[in-house]
Amino acid sequence: MRKVYHRILQIAGNVITVEAENVGYNDLAEVSSARNTSLAQVIRIQDGKVFLQVFAGSRGISTDDEVRFLGRPMKVSSSADLLGRVFTGSGEPRDGRPAIHDDLVSIGGPSVNPAKRIVPRNMIRTGIPMIDVFNTLVVSQKLPIFSVAGEPYNELLARIAMQAEVDVIILGGMGLKHDDYLTFRNTLEEHGALSRSVLFIHTASDPVVECLLVPDMCLAVAESYALQDKKVLVLLTDMTNFADALKEISITMEQIPSNRGYPGDLYSQLAARYEKAVDFDGAGSITILAVTTMPGDDVTHPIPDNTGYITEGQFYLRNGRIEPFGSLSRLKQQVNGKTRADHRAIMDTMIRFYSDFKETLEKQSMGFRMSSWDRKLLKFGKLFEEKMMDLSVNIPLEEALDQGWRILAECFDATESGIKSDLIARFWPKKDHSEKNG
Amino acid sequence: MEFDSSVEQNEVAFALLGDLRLKAEVIRVRGKRADLQVFESTEGLKEGDTVEFTGELLSVELGPGLLGRVYDGLQNPLNELAQQAGFFLKRGIYLEPLDKSSTWEFTPLVKAGDKVRAGDKLGSVPEGIFKHFIMLPFSFRGQWEVVRIASAGSYGLHESIAKVRDANGTEKEIAMTQKWPVKVPISCYREKLLPSQSITTQQRIIDTFFPVAQGGTFCTPGPFGAGKTVLQHAISQHAEADIVIIAACGERAGEVVEILREYPELIDPRTGQSLMSRSVIICNTSSMPVAAREASVYTAVTIAEYYRQMGLNCLLLADSTSRWAQALREMSGRLEEIPGEEAFPAYLESRIASFYERAGLVVLNDGTRGSVTIGGSVSPAGGNFEEPVTQATLKVVGAFLGLSRERSSARRFPAIHPLNSWSKYKSIVDAGKLAEARALLRRGNEVAQMMKVVGEEGTNMDDFVLYLKSEFLDFVYLQQNTFDKVDSATSRERQIYMFDKISSILQQKFVFDDKDQARRYFLELRLILTDMNYAPFKEEEFTLLERKMADKIRERAEKDA
Numbered sequence: 001m002r003k004v005y006h007r008i009l010q011i012a013g014n015v016i017t018v019e020a021e022n023v024g025y026n027d028l029a030e031v032s033s034a035r036n037t038s039l040a041q042v043i044r045i046q047d048g049k050v051f052l053q054v055f056a057g058s059r060g061i062s063t064d065d066e067v068r069f070l071g072r073p074m075k076v077s078s079s080a081d082l083l084g085r086v087f088t089g090s091g092e093p094r095d096g097r098p099a100i101h102d103d104l105v106s107i108g109g110p111s112v113n114p115a116k117r118i119v120p121r122n123m124i125r126t127g128i129p130m131i132d133v134f135n136t137l138v139v140s141q142k143l144p145i146f147s148v149a150g151e152p153y154n155e156l157l158a159r160i161a162m163q164a165e166v167d168v169i170i171l172g173g174m175g176l177k178h179d180d181y182l183t184f185r186n187t188l189e190e191h192g193a194l195s196r197s198v199l200f201i202h203t204a205s206d207p208v209v210e211c212l213l214v215p216d217m218c219l220a221v222a223e224s225y226a227l228q229d230k231k232v233l234v235l236l237t238d239m240t241n242f243a244d245a246l247k248e249i250s251i252t253m254e255q256i257p258s259n260r261g262y263p264g265d266l267y268s269q270l271a272a273r274y275e276k277a278v279d280f281d282g283a284g285s286i287t288i289l290a291v292t293t294m295p296g297d298d299v300t301h302p303i304p305d306n307t308g309y310i311t312e313g314q315f316y317l318r319n320g321r322i323e324p325f326g327s328l329s330r331l332k333q334q335v336n337g338k339t340r341a342d343h344r345a346i347m348d349t350m351i352r353f354y355s356d357f358k359e360t361l362e363k364q365s366m367g368f369r370m371s372s373w374d375r376k377l378l379k380f381g382k383l384f385e386e387k388m389m390d391l392s393v394n395i396p397l398e399e400a401l402d403q404g405w406r407i408l409a410e411c412f413d414a415t416e417s418g419i420k421s422d423l424i425a426r427f428w429p430k431k432d433h434s435e436k437n438g
Numbered sequence: 439m440e441f442d443s444s445v446e447q448n449e450v451a452f453a454l455l456g457d458l459r460l461k462a463e464v465i466r467v468r469g470k471r472a473d474l475q476v477f478e479s480t481e482g483l484k485e486g487d488t489v490e491f492t493g494e495l496l497s498v499e500l501g502p503g504l505l506g507r508v509y510d511g512l513q514n515p516l517n518e519l520a521q522q523a524g525f526f527l528k529r530g531i532y533l534e535p536l537d538k539s540s541t542w543e544f545t546p547l548v549k550a551g552d553k554v555r556a557g558d559k560l561g562s563v564p565e566g567i568f569k570h571f572i573m574l575p576f577s578f579r580g581q582w583e584v585v586r587i588a589s590a591g592s593y594g595l596h597e598s599i600a601k602v603r604d605a606n607g608t609e610k611e612i613a614m615t616q617k618w619p620v621k622v623p624i625s626c627y628r629e630k631l632l633p634s635q636s637i638t639t640q641q642r643i644i645d646t647f648f649p650v651a652q653g654g655t656f657c658t659p660g661p662f663g664a665g666k667t668v669l670q671h672a673i674s675q676h677a678e679a680d681i682v683i684i685a686a687c688g689e690r691a692g693e694v695v696e697i698l699r700e701y702p703e704l705i706d707p708r709t710g711q712s713l714m715s716r717s718v719i720i721c722n723t724s725s726m727p728v729a730a731r732e733a734s735v736y737t738a739v740t741i742a743e744y745y746r747q748m749g750l751n752c753l754l755l756a757d758s759t760s761r762w763a764q765a766l767r768e769m770s771g772r773l774e775e776i777p778g779e780e781a782f783p784a785y786l787e788s789r790i791a792s793f794y795e796r797a798g799l800v801v802l803n804d805g806t807r808g809s810v811t812i813g814g815s816v817s818p819a820g821g822n823f824e825e826p827v828t829q830a831t832l833k834v835v836g837a838f839l840g841l842s843r844e845r846s847s848a849r850r851f852p853a854i855h856p857l858n859s860w861s862k863y864k865s866i867v868d869a870g871k872l873a874e875a876r877a878l879l880r881r882g883n884e885v886a887q888m889m890k891v892v893g894e895e896g897t898n899m900d901d902f903v904l905y906l907k908s909e910f911l912d913f914v915y916l917q918q919n920t921f922d923k924v925d926s927a928t929s930r931e932r933q934i935y936m937f938d939k940i941s942s943i944l945q946q947k948f949v950f951d952d953k954d955q956a957r958r959y960f961l962e963l964r965l966i967l968t969d970m971n972y973a974p975f976k977e978e979e980f981t982l983l984e985r986k987m988a989d990k991i992r993e994r995a996e997k998d999a
Contacts, residue, residue, distance in 0.1 A: 024483060048485065113516055113523070113526060115519070227525065256781055258777075265768045272724075275691055280525060300821065330663075363890070369895055373954065415961065421965070
């Protein structure tokens with residue numbers, strides 16, 4: 001027999017306090033007020049007082065409202081019926097269809113034993129040269145897209161999702177604009193991908209606490225699918241809203257903030273989510289792509305900074321292009337040695353020249369005379385931006401590599417390229433060939 | 439929680455949650471209340487639940503069979519855990535760190551009647567290629583007399599192999615294993631020496647420019663993406679140490695998996711054994727419990743000290759000490775302690791200092807030497823070295839290998855910044871030539887800065903050539919390709935040989951008609967030397983390229999009058 005409590009001692013932010021006994025940490029409770037009934041979760045127990053975070057927000061809760069403890073932590077259904085459905089952050093249906101309550105699994109479960117992970121080895125082809133050639137995406141990778149408001153990050157996310165060969169797509173929207181949510185859903189529908197997708201959507205107008213649940217819900221579902229041998233791709237947008245929700249709660253709980261108001265455990269909190277990306281030894285995999293909008297375009301801000309230390313690289317999306325500097329896929333070495341012999345050489349050489357090009361550009365803007373070398377670099381830079389960086393370029397990896405050789409040959413001599421001699425002999429386009437393409 | 443007998447600071451306790459026993463550590467005592475940090479998720483724990491105290495400090499078990507094992511921060515063997523619990527790290531499961539059923543071939547080194555002290559060798563067992571000494575437990579005080587010692591033969595791990603008696607007549611049985619509290623340094627040695635000999639990491643920029651001494655300390659701070667972990671892996675694979683302990687502390691699980699899967703396959707050329715057989719991996723990755731993360735570096739350093747006691751040279755690589763410091767911060771925050779800078783606790787500096795102080799080259803009681811070298815990576819927030827963890831670390835380490843984003847964006851790896859880094863230890867190459875090379879790098883950088891302002895035409899030919907030479911040195915010597923079979927490791931001998939060659943090129947005066955010609959010349963020279971870096975030392979291809987290099991130098995060298 002569960003006891004019902006009627007005396008709420010304190011309401012601060014979205015956290016309410018009741019005096020209760022025999023309550024476990026992280027347990028759920030139901031808070032019923034005159035307006036609605038909402039779930040709440042125990043986030044602190046101290047001297048007989050229980051602090052609960054109310055999912056629907058504390059607005060409209062009165063001190064004599066009813067609190068009923070459920071004696072279990074948060075769970076989510078992991079049944080196959082979830083496919084094609086849309087839910088809120090707390091797991092309620094958002095598409096007007098019935099709720100699903102079978103095959104419940106706990107959210108925020110324990111981490112995977114490193115001994116049961118395998119070294120990632122399969123690339124995910126995206127058709128975007130800046131990813132495939134320069135920063136290859138790998139199955140089981142966790143990778144954020146660092147961007148700023150106004151950039152087409154959600155489009156990029158959707159495009160990768162459509163092209164990637166995965167069994168299940170799970171989309172977690174946090175603080176998503178309603179328009180963006182609809183765009184996502186429509187894109188999935190148009191490409192016939194909705195039937196293999198599950199959506200957990202928290203829109204900007206929903207209660208903040210639900211935002212905190214979105215990653216855990218998505219990842220718990222992803223984990224149970226992955227254990228059934230499925231290749232799962234989890235898309236999270238936007239993790240900055242998640243971190244801000246964490247900040248809000250920790251300030252309400254009077255925790256000592258560490259950096260710009262964010263809690264000291266921001267790193268661990270983010271890591272607990274991102275580390276769910278995994279390639280199981282003997283089961284499926286989870287790949288995580290997440291959008292992190294950088295407040296003030298500042299990568300040293302605590303959110304992108306902590307994220308960068310956790311994830312296996314990052315893509316910078318700026319001016320509608322994936323920046324070659326700063327963008328990094330840490331796992332690319334696992335796969336790009338097996339694609340084609342020239343993959344790494346092309347990758348390194350082109351980036352080096354592009355970096356030199358940027359320097360030359362600076363010199364040019366300061367009015368210096370351009371040497372013949374500078375002119376070569378300028379030509380290279382222009383071609384590189386047009387034929388490689390532009391997001392509209394959609395070609396398979398092999399074609400992109402050939403393209404790379406052509407661009408190099410058009411601008412430089414073979415010796416100037418600094419590429420190892422044996423690769424030059426094998427891949428450097430012959431004179432007439434390069435003229436044809438030039 | 440409240441208690442009714444005496445408790446010890448840092449004592450281990452278990453919180454009971456149904457059938458589960460969750461390990462915890464006392465982190466503060468106030469009046470009749472003790473604050474406990476639970477090493478696992480506390481989901482479901484209630485007020486009024488029972489806590490059992492063990493009366494022991496957080497300890498590790500030391501004995502034969504540690505090598506090649508993978509542990510979490512509390513010395514739980516992960517492979518065995520996976521067999522028992524499957525894919526996930528279920529809470530409340532604690533397994534024996536060492537294989538209880540294993541037997542070892544024991545050879546006694548003392549006889550009955552011998553007088554021994556803590557840390558003295560009683561006998562040895564073979565562990566892989568090493569002679570694993572069984573020592574009188576480090577916790578034994580004063581002098582003990584050997585009453586009985588087992589004869590040579592095979593014994594189980596926990597079987598008694600000796601009996602000793604102290605001055606008061608207290609007798610104790612000795613097994614092959616012993617326990618030691620992780621947060622207390624093992625100090626059974628005669629004296630600590632000044633580290634003098636350098637440890638070869640086979641990374642050119644480290645060994646030649648910023649060497650690390652055996653028994654010394656170094657740190658590798660750098661923003662994310664600058665290649666800290668790749669560098670640490672390269673060091674752990676190629677460093678000339680007997681034992682390598684890797685503490686993956688609060689970092690990505692994927693990186694540990696690479697070690698777990700690759701090391702058993704990789705053969706250490708010096709021993710002919712797999713790399714795993716000389717390694718112990720302590721792995722408490724970022725999503726594993728924070729409190730165990732705090733313990734993991736201590737677990738690692740205690741194991742390193744244990745092998746040092748056998749006269750071995752141990753290298754401990756901790757990646758990353760910042761995550762460990764953050765664990766301290768999280769725990770301090772929960773205790774609601776008054777925060778210091780960036781909310782780190784006020785005792786951060788002293789904790790970091792005392793951790794690095796556990797490194798050292800020591801003379802053991804029997805006159806042999808052993809060492810612990812500690813290398814910690816630091817992940818400063820925002821890549822800014824001014825932050826507390828980096829600053830506290832810099833005060834206590836002997837070498838600073840600062841990784842820079844500037845170099846990593848330009849794909850110049852290892853991204854150790856040649857101008858900002860420093861080392862207090864002695865290099866393997868000639869000091870005079872090294873100083874010249876350093877000066878050249880500095881001048882080259884100045885010229886490069888100047889050229890940004892006055893342009894190439896505003897730079898005179900001498901300065902320009904100087905700049906080209908510094909770039910040349912950077913490309914063919916400082917940069918090293920970790921992913922190439924040959925280039926990833928450069929032996930001490932090869933470094934000395936090549937540095938000499940390159941040094942003479944840097945000294946050489948060249949004549950050029952114009953700047954384009956100079957640039958082209960150095961690009962060509964660079965290509966020859968890069969190819970050389972990829973060729974096995976002193977084999978046919980290498981010699982061929984060496985001749986080509988000599989020809990190339992003659993082409994433009996200023997003729998002596």
